[in-house]
Amino acid sequence: MPLYDFRCPEGTVFESAFPMTTVPDSTTCPECRQQARRQMSSPRLSIANTAEFKLIDSTKRSAHEPEVVTGRTGATKQATRYTHNPLHQKLPRP
Numbered sequence: 001m002p003l004y005d006f007r008c009p010e011g012t013v014f015e016s017a018f019p020m021t022t023v024p025d026s027t028t029c030p031e032c033r034q035q036a037r038r039q040m041s042s043p044r045l046s047i048a049n050t051a052e053f054k055l056i057d058s059t060k061r062s063a064h065e066p067e068v069v070t071g072r073t074g075a076t077k078q079a080t081r082y083t084h085n086p087l088h089q090k091l092p093r094p
Ligand SMILES: [Zn+2]
Pocket: 008, 009, 010, 011, 012, 029, 030, 031, 032, 033, 034
């Protein structure tokens, strides 16, 4: 069930879970027992904001909106010298 934000006249903000079809516009505040109005916000579904959800989201988005690559990847690293022995310079290279 999605979580909805409610705010009572005292200023207490709390979350409550309701089925999407029966979510009320107001409910009872757990602290002051007054009617708390539902805040306008998107309902938080259980998998929203998880790594799995972000991966699905970015995969879908990249289908029609590919990410721009600004440079070459992998080829920017300089060749590393592993030895300083001058005789090794004469060895065959792969
Ligand atoms: Zn309250």
